Amino acid sequence: MTSTVPVAELTGAVESPPRRFRPGAARRRSDTRWALLFLTPTLIGLAVLSAGPILATFGISLTKWDMLTTPQFVGLDNYVRLIGDDRFLRALRNTVFYTVVSVPLGLALALALATALNQQIRGIAWIRTAYFLPLVTSATAIALVWLWIYSPAGPLNDILRAFGISPQRWVADPTLAMPSIIAMSIWQGLPANVIIFLAGLQAIPAEYYDAASVDGAGRRSRFRSITLPLLTPSIFFTGVLALIGAFQVFDQVYVMANPGKPGEATITLVYFIYEAGFRNFKMGYAGAASWIMFLIVAVATILYFRTQNRWVHYQ
Amino acid sequence: MRTLRASRSPRLAIVAAVAVLVAGCGSTAPSASTAPAPSVAAPSVAAPSTAPASSESAAPGASASVAASAAAECGTYAGPPAKLTYAMWGDTTELANQQKIVDAFTALNPNISVKVTVADWDSYWAKLQTDLAGGNAPDVFLMDGPLYPDYQTRDQLLDLSPLIARDGFDTGQLVDLAVKDFTAPDGHLYGLPRDLNTIALFYNKAMFDAAGLSYPDASWDWAKLVEAATKLTKTSGDKTSQWGFYTETSDMENLWSSLVWQAGGDILSADKKTVVIDTAEAAAGIQFLQDLIYKDKVMAQPVAGGTGDMFENGQAAMEANGSWLVPTHEAAGINFGVAPLPKGPAGQATSVNPSGVVAYKGTKSPDAAWEFIKCYTGPKLQAMVASLKASMPANKQVLADQYATSFDGGKTFADALAYAHLKPSFKGYNEFNSTLQDELDTKVFNDNQMTAKAALDEVAPKLQGLLGQ
Numbered sequence: 104m105t106s107t108v109p110v111a112e113l114t115g116a117v118e119s120p121p122r123r124f125r126p127g128a129a130r131r132r133s134d135t136r137w138a139l140l141f142l143t144p145t146l147i148g149l150a151v152l153s154a155g156p157i158l159a160t161f162g163i164s165l166t167k168w169d170m171l172t173t174p175q176f177v178g179l180d181n182y183v184r185l186i187g188d189d190r191f192l193r194a195l196r197n198t199v200f201y202t203v204v205s206v207p208l209g210l211a212l213a214l215a216l217a218t219a220l221n222q223q224i225r226g227i228a229w230i231r232t233a234y235f236l237p238l239v240t241s242a243t244a245i246a247l248v249w250l251w252i253y254s255p256a257g258p259l260n261d262i263l264r265a266f267g268i269s270p271q272r273w274v275a276d277p278t279l280a281m282p283s284i285i286a287m288s289i290w291q292g293l294p295a296n297v298i299i300f301l302a303g304l305q306a307i308p309a310e311y312y313d314a315a316s317v318d319g320a321g322r323r324s325r326f327r328s329i330t331l332p333l334l335t336p337s338i339f340f341t342g343v344l345a346l347i348g349a350f351q352v353f354d355q356v357y358v359m360a361n362p363g364k365p366g367e368a369t370i371t372l373v374y375f376i377y378e379a380g381f382r383n384f385k386m387g388y389a390g391a392a393s394w395i396m397f398l399i400v401a402v403a404t405i406l407y408f409r410t411q412n413r414w415v416h417y418q
Numbered sequence: 419m420r421t422l423r424a425s426r427s428p429r430l431a432i433v434a435a436v437a438v439l440v441a442g443c444g445s446t447a448p449s450a451s452t453a454p455a456p457s458v459a460a461p462s463v464a465a466p467s468t469a470p471a472s473s474e475s476a477a478p479g480a481s482a483s484v485a486a487s488a489a490a491e492c493g494t495y496a497g498p499p500a501k502l503t504y505a506m507w508g509d510t511t512e513l514a515n516q517q518k519i520v521d522a523f524t525a526l527n528p529n530i531s532v533k534v535t536v537a538d539w540d541s542y543w544a545k546l547q548t549d550l551a552g553g554n555a556p557d558v559f560l561m562d563g564p565l566y567p568d569y570q571t572r573d574q575l576l577d578l579s580p581l582i583a584r585d586g587f588d589t590g591q592l593v594d595l596a597v598k599d600f601t602a603p604d605g606h607l608y609g610l611p612r613d614l615n616t617i618a619l620f621y622n623k624a625m626f627d628a629a630g631l632s633y634p635d636a637s638w639d640w641a642k643l644v645e646a647a648t649k650l651t652k653t654s655g656d657k658t659s660q661w662g663f664y665t666e667t668s669d670m671e672n673l674w675s676s677l678v679w680q681a682g683g684d685i686l687s688a689d690k691k692t693v694v695i696d697t698a699e700a701a702a703g704i705q706f707l708q709d710l711i712y713k714d715k716v717m718a719q720p721v722a723g724g725t726g727d728m729f730e731n732g733q734a735a736m737e738a739n740g741s742w743l744v745p746t747h748e749a750a751g752i753n754f755g756v757a758p759l760p761k762g763p764a765g766q767a768t769s770v771n772p773s774g775v776v777a778y779k780g781t782k783s784p785d786a787a788w789e790f791i792k793c794y795t796g797p798k799l800q801a802m803v804a805s806l807k808a809s810m811p812a813n814k815q816v817l818a819d820q821y822a823t824s825f826d827g828g829k830t831f832a833d834a835l836a837y838a839h840l841k842p843s844f845k846g847y848n849e850f851n852s853t854l855q856d857e858l859d860t861k862v863f864n865d866n867q868m869t870a871k872a873a874l875d876e877v878a879p880k881l882q883g884l885l886g887q
Contacts, residue, residue: 170551171572190853255721269656275721275864366856366864381544383849384568 157397164390170380174387181391191392193367194375201285201371202349209289209345210296210338217300218330231301238294246358249287250274274359277368284369288355292348296341303337304330335415346407350400353377372396489585492793493526500786502532504775505556507542512808519802523793530786550574550778557781558790561609563599563772567845575608576777581788582607592795592812596772599840609776610795613809615740616834617676617768618827619643619757620747625650625660625735634736634757640680640706643736643760647716650735662716664727664734667707667863668855671841673738673759676769677703679839680762686885690844693885695854696871696878703762704862704870712866720864729754741831744807748825756827758834770838772812850884853877 139146164181168174185191220231237245252259253273260270273283311329320328353373360369370378372392380389488494506516513536520532535556537545543565549555550569561569569575582589589597589607596611621634629650634643647662666672670685678685683700686693694700710717718728729737730750737743738759747754759768775794777787793799800813804821810831811817822832844850857877861867868876 169572170547171574272721277860366860381547
């Protein structure tokens with residue numbers, strides 16, 4: 104169990120707690136210097152490739168600009184108009200719905216699956232490999248298969264028919280469209296989360312379980328008192344990634360929509376931004392929408408980090 | 419360029435490509451539908467009212483090109499060696515087809531080399547805008563009629579009119595409507611049409627024969643269409659094994675704009691300043707399509723991305739759609755005929771949408787770029803466009819002499835130009851279109867939430883607001 108060194112390293116980053124007290128200020132300073140030295144390439148990359156564009160986008164968001172002619176400064180006009188734009192508000196609502204449903208559901212499923220895949224049974228390596236396949240399959244291929252699954256004469260409706268339920272229009276029906284897309288996304292996102300959870304599970308020393316068993320703890324209480332608390336760093340970590348990823352959902356919606364054109368029921372924030380900037384020649388408007396989204400994601404992430412002390416247990 | 423509509427969706431393009439592969443790559447071999455029984459199709463082609471009109475309009479251009487000056491011919495480029503980049507949307511099949519045409523061009527102009535780049539519909543426009551913004555755009559690139567004003571009015575395109583005048587190039591040799599679509603408000607041409615597509619009615623001969631019905635012809639009207647489609651729809655229980663009719667509802671071009679015009683309505687006023695899609699006439703056209711799905715029940719309820727082309731799959735007896743589908747239907751092995759769209763209350767109408775080749779204003783080799791565009795619209799290269807059958811050549815002579823006679827139905831598509839309306843083309847088309855289409859998809863076509871009139875009344879003020887921007 105404990106011999107899986109490479110996977111354990113994966114979670115190392117989130118496992119080491121930020122220590123408050125260290126002996127000797129001099130050593131701390133030299134640690135910081137070394138840390139900065141090693142981080143420099145990344146920091147330069149971030150500044151040039153991320154911070155730069157983010158700030159530039161803010162500048163663009165204050166203009167009316169079609170990318171081809173001279174931008175006009177319009178102040179906060181784009182932001183004011185966005186707040187009254189039905190399509191933007193719908194995109195915002197859809198994205199929040201997608202996030203709120205897909206993140207917890209996806210994490211819970213991944214956790215269950217990781218626990219199941221952590222068993223010592225014959226051929227477990229093969230079973231694990233099968234579950235990781237979606238990770239290495241192209242998004243378009245996945246979407247094509249799911250379109251078939253959801254199609255009127257597809258297998259999902261065949262199953263419904265077998266139970267005497269009338270066939271559903273999974274991606275065409277406005278009320279079913281988003282849940283259908285969420286189901287596909289969760290399936291698609293599972294393996295990445297399962298890998299992290301599996302690594303977390305394997306990093307839990309077997310002695311804890313042995314000791315608990317000796318004390319008479321059952322399967323369920325061992326899971327609740329040992330597995331879950333020790334897995335909280337992994338859950339926290341995947342949660343952040345899933346939260347940010349969910350806000351940025353684009354591909355699934357884009358591919359599953361009728362000719363690449365999501366309607367009212369499935370338009371998301373990133374699609375709205377893409378549409379405004381690259382289809383409708385409104386780069387300033389798209390920039391403003393990007394900034395609103397950036398702020399929402401930042402606030403959501405900060406709030407999420409605030410909850411950390413309450414439920415995340417570092418060893 | 420093959421399938422304008424299909425190319426817009428990467429997913430559909432893949433499905434189409436798979437379909438072609440499965441069907442055994444029959445695109446170059448003479449297909450089943452061209453060979454059999456031309457006599458059967460003869461009555462429908464000889465639509466008495468339309469045929470003379472179109473041959474009249476084709477004649478002047480054909481004769482004028484004979485008298486054109488030598489500089490108007492392809493292969494007269496005398497400048498320094500030039501390298502061009504030609505960008506187009508499409509898939510790998512289309513790229514291969516275009517490469518052959520480009521090779522023919524460079525054979526005629528050894529001093530010009532051309533690099534062809536291809537991207538799917540959405541990536542194409544996103545990339546083009548980025549390249550234009552960076553001052554690094556391709557020298558020549560493909561342009562869709564409706565989107566032309568968005569680029570032309572933003573001063574991105576090379577004015578071809580001085581070059582046209584210099585070489586004595588006769589634009590009368592090209593389909594008039596298509597030239598009109600690329601004529602800017604200042605009267606200048608910033609691009610020339612490469613090819614175009616009209617909409618007509620495909621019908622499956624075997625299904626009509628089996629039902630003992632006579633084939634559709636120019637005399638058909640809406641009532642006749644519903645009558646035949648009803649007879650051709652086979653239902654048992656809640657399952658329909660064969661539909662009478664199929665079309666795509668997700669873009670105005672496939673059918674619904676034609677229905678609006680057939681009903682006597684329009685989308686915009688003639689000056690393109692007022693939205694008129696909410697008139698009773700326009701609504702009647704869209705209502706007819708909603709009724710085909712929900713009242714007459716002769717067409718399957720549209721499903722986002724699900725069914726594919728039901729006519730191509732042999733699940734529907736008729737399909738109203740564009741000339742770009744000819745190679746796809748041939749590859750599917752369907753024995754089909756083509757008739758004009760049935761007439762509406764206000765008579766006959768169809769849609770035409772040209773795509774053209776434009777040059778980047780900042781190109782380093784404007785003369786070579788012009789040579790490319792000039793050659794592309796000339797008889798030699800246009801003959802290659804026609805032989806693909808994936809769209810109609812923009813050159814009148816090639817259209818009448820070659821395309822119209824190359825398959826059963828070619829003449830119907832070509833003759834449809836006599837009563838065709840241009841697909842709306844104006845600055846801001848994309849946003850206008852997606853707002854309108856979104857409303858119709860959600861409330862009228864994909865779901866029977868409200869009548870066409872109610873939906874159009876709801877969306878019209880929003881559309882009018884977009885026009886003013």
